[in-house]
Amino acid sequence: MYTEKVMDHFTNPRNVGEIENAKGIGEIGNAKCGDIMRIYLDVEDNIIKDIKFKTFGCGAAIATSSVTTEMVKGKTIEEALKLTNKAVAEELGGLPPAKMHCSNLAADALHKAIEDYMNKNAL
Amino acid sequence: MYTEKVMDHFTNPRNVGEIENAKGIGEIGNAKCGDIMRIYLDVEDNIIKDIKFKTFGCGAAIATSSVTTEMVKGKTIEEALKLTNKAVAEELGGLPPAKMHCSNLAADALHKAIEDYMNKNAL
Amino acid sequence: MRKVYLDHSATTPVRSEVAQVVTEYYTNIFGNPSSVHSFGREARKGIENAREQVANLINGKPEEIIFTSGGTEADNMAIIGSALANKNKGKHIITTAIEHHAVLDSCKYLEKEGFKVTYLPVDSEGMIDLETLKANITEETILITIMHVNNEVGTILPIKEVGAIAKERGILFHVDAVQSYGKLPIDVNEMNIDMLSASGHKIYGVKGVGCLYLRRGVKLHPIMFGGAQERKRRPGTENVPGIVGFGLASELAGQEMEMENQRLTVLRDKLITGILENIPCTQLNGHRTQRLPGNVNISFEFIEGESLLLMLDLKGIAASSGSACTSGSLDPSHVLMAMGLCHEIAHGSLRLTLGRDNTEEDIDYVLEVLPEIVERLRAMSPLYNNRDKHRNHREECSICTLRK
Amino acid sequence: MRKVYLDHSATTPVRSEVAQVVTEYYTNIFGNPSSVHSFGREARKGIENAREQVANLINGKPEEIIFTSGGTEADNMAIIGSALANKNKGKHIITTAIEHHAVLDSCKYLEKEGFKVTYLPVDSEGMIDLETLKANITEETILITIMHVNNEVGTILPIKEVGAIAKERGILFHVDAVQSYGKLPIDVNEMNIDMLSASGHKIYGVKGVGCLYLRRGVKLHPIMFGGAQERKRRPGTENVPGIVGFGLASELAGQEMEMENQRLTVLRDKLITGILENIPCTQLNGHRTQRLPGNVNISFEFIEGESLLLMLDLKGIAASSGSACTSGSLDPSHVLMAMGLCHEIAHGSLRLTLGRDNTEEDIDYVLEVLPEIVERLRAMSPLYNNRDKHRNHREECSICTLRK
């Protein structure tokens, strides 16, 4: 069902957790839908210095959260804003058709976190 | 499907053949229906001295013909007239439900042969 | 790795006695039962023997058993077939909100054909109320179709009482017994059952075979057309090996039922208690006592079912969940929702169904690995920290806003 | 006693490669393919692999294969499902008079639902006429359903030519390929086939499984309701072992087809010639050359088919007949009747269908015992002596006057 890479990120998720006094926080989904993702950012000099996530959801939701954090850590805000849900799914070697909706969450949560950061810093 | 007794009469049919100058001949069924039975009688002193049959038909048709000849050989005409299709089927240990119609032929053919004998002898 | 299969309500392995006889019918007694020759006659004997075995288990007559391709086909035949055959008497059907989709979707089809269907509600334990049933019967009611055991939460429904009501009112009564056949005693006469569906692969028989019990005299419109097999009730070359295996599985299930149920009840209760006592924020779904011996269904707050299944799978444990991600639809299990569970609690449900091959060591193993897994997933969950805030939200249970 | 099975068109033994893999799926890879865990995923893999094997054999795409419980269900799904889904475009269907009952009875059901059905006649060899087909197409015609190989007389129908006509006129084309799948080359694209039915037990797979090829984009109304299996086309827990076995049987059939057909054609022709030359008053039924390699169908005047079958059976030879006594109805085979055979000739028909396990010694054995048997039955027959008188009657062919 899932690719090896999905299973790897699911079983060993990178960057799980919260960041105290995060510079930006983004959340998407809700528990009623069976998926909720929250992303925490630490930004310094326009670079994503640290990123963490917490996710309630299926295997695909956890894996996409994990890989998203890995893909943008160390990148500039502009680069991170360019990350698409499609790119996340591709990075994982694809997701089952029934699970494509989950890959439509992680990048969105990231973008929300960046938005939050920009709002807070009036950028 | 068939009882052992049916199979015995089918594989070793008694009294197959024709009687030259038979005292009575009875035929029932037609080839279009897949069953035709002909019974030949030799009667002496009101007793069925000899009886033979020829049958075109399924296993049940052949077995009922055979057992019918056996059941009435040596009997009086009156006794033979009392033979019912039901008795024939019972004698064979029963017939499959789908084959009951075949057991409704043999006794009828016999009765027709007796009728023919009686007509010929103006009885 | 240790493998612990705890998904016996989804399907079961074929037991060795059955596998053996089925194989015999593959290569030796392989004839078409409609054939006149010895190969055909021997195959026919096998089917008729199986028909007796099945009839014996539910106290029916052999000629009242129609073999089908499975539980789904039996449900369709019974519901659609009897409704269409009796529509001149009325066009109202009563069922429950927690039926299997084979029943629900057959009813929905009939709604399109102009029938009215009442879906009886259930309480928080998945139980129907007999007074509500009675209150919903009208002059138009021609069929009551109610499952014996719910496949998700294991609740045992009061079939005998429903049968008495149906009989009194002269209404046909169909029971989807796919989850109880071979597991609980069934007597179609004592319970006043007119039609009953069962499936082979739930009782260590093979997949692709089941049966409909059809009381003598009950009229059915066919749902499939063709040959004259099964007394013209179900066309198509009979699945002889499957049927013979189903017959044997039925007989063996009947012999072992009492002993096996005692054993399973002990294991089940140990598992339920072990989970509820050792893992916080958990709740049992389904009825505590009116429950299939092998069924455990528990919700774990703050985590989602599919993740839980995957984690368990990595430990060799096979289970199932009512989460939307595994139900193949937008929403979590309609059964849990009908029982009034909050969406998110339903998403976090875990079903463990025990069977012949499970031992006490299996239960110990689950109780050993499950707490860690739950803890791990909760540590990842954004819902776990602000538990209290979250609890207040719970009552809303709004509709999912995501489009999957 | 020597056993010679010559009823391969009725059903076949399961070949050992298939029996082995099926058994593996009984006890080891036994999961429900809808399950998330490894047992389920492995079962899913087995099904998807089988889907490719089946698709490959007919040049379809895997996602165009829907597994069913057999040929009958596939025929019903295709004919009833596509007719109901397209009834707004027209309500006329064209088929032939010699279809299997799974097709004919589906058509009869649709007639009750207001459809008009044309049953194309066939000639004395069981062949349809393409001009007649064309002449019967109207603006209302939405479906043409024609079998590839007739199950009784083995005539191969001009499917490719029909496909071209159907395509040109924009009409859906369904082929009942139960008797040709795995035996003759089929290319659904080259032949312009939109739907095709096949059955596992005719090609050394197991009973209780078959498939419908459904071209992408062709709309079907479901005939059964329930779970979301088979892309929501066919509900019910999948018969995984059966499907996997069907897949393997299909692949092997494809590999062996050419060689096996050469072998069977030689055996078949030896058998046909041997009977026609050595037994008087016999005739071959079906087409002499456009004929399934393994099919022999011969009528023996003056004797009835069931007796012949029983006698052969006593010699260990398994065969079938189109006599009324074995057709389960009042009349002999509708196929032989449609070909214009006299009732009594039809009653005396014998079908011998060859398969993998048959050898030249089997043919020799039949040619050795058959003449005696025929002679024995003819000696009992009241029709045999007055042969000439009888021959004059033949043309009448009146309706049977007996009520069975």
Ligand SMILES: Cc1ncc(COP(=O)(O)O)c(C=O)c1O
């Ligand atoms: C209660 C119930 N009814 C019907 C079915 C359908 O049975 P099958 O999948 O064998 O068609 C199932 C199992 O899937 C079930 O649990």
Ligand SMILES: Cc1ncc(COP(=O)(O)O)c(C=O)c1O
């Ligand atoms: C031409 C044809 N169509 C359909 C069928 C029905 O197939 P099944 O018996 O597998 O349902 C058969 C065989 O019985 C057949 O020969």
